[in-house]
Amino acid sequence: MFSSAFFKPFYYLIVFLILLTIFIACFFVPVLSEDYLHFLNTYTIQISNEGYAWPAPGYTKINSYFGKRQSPTAGASTYHKGIDIGAPEGAYFIAIADGTITYTGFLGGGGYTITLTLDNNLKITYCHVSPYFIVEKNQKVKMGEVIGRVGPKYVYGVEGNTYEDENGRPTNGATTGPHLHLGVRTEDNEYMNPLDLFSNIE
Secondary structure, eight states: OOOHHHHHHHHHHHHHHHHHHHHHHHHTSOOOOHHHHHHHHHOOOOBOTTSOBOSSTTOOOEEEOSEEOOOSSTTOOSEESEEEEOOOTTOEEEOSSSEEEEEEEEOGGGOEEEEEEETTSOEEEEESBOSSOSSOTTOEEOTTOEEEEBOOSBOOSOTTOOOBOTTSOBBSSSOSSOOEEEEEEOTTSOEEOGGGGOTTOO
16 A cells, blocks of 8 residues: 555645646736737728738728839838838738738748738738737638737847848838738739739728
8 A cells, every 4th residue: 555645745746737737827828918809899801892801900001002112221122012001010910811821930121921822822921020920830811810910110139130220220121110011922923013902992
């Protein structure tokens, strides 16, 4: 027969594990923030004539259009391969159509980036986003599903990031401030004007 002294250490171990689980659940499991719950209860999805959801609910101002432009900052292209939607840091953005997340990470001038490959093989890139991803590679998403937030201007500790402001502070890719860059590539990997998918959105 085993004595009670034999089981005593196991009892303490079990109690410790239960308390540790409760601690982790209380302090480290993500909870839905009030602003996220408010967003989910109030945002309206705008569907274009072409059948796509506008990516940034509540924000439709275009700060930089597709095509030739003056480079806004060092490292930025003079031919803009997308559109820049004026949205503040922390603003939520959504999947424009059903598809699969095919990339999350830091992507040069695009900074932190999420790529969504649609079921029709269009590739949608959301650039300068928050590094705290809420989606992951190979995840299936539906049109209108929240997939991320607009990121900050500055990011630190990113290996290989060569982008910085005039004071040497590292930026979230080639950017002058928070916004959502939306790029669209065809099945042949050619960039197209994203506004061709949103002819009636104002």
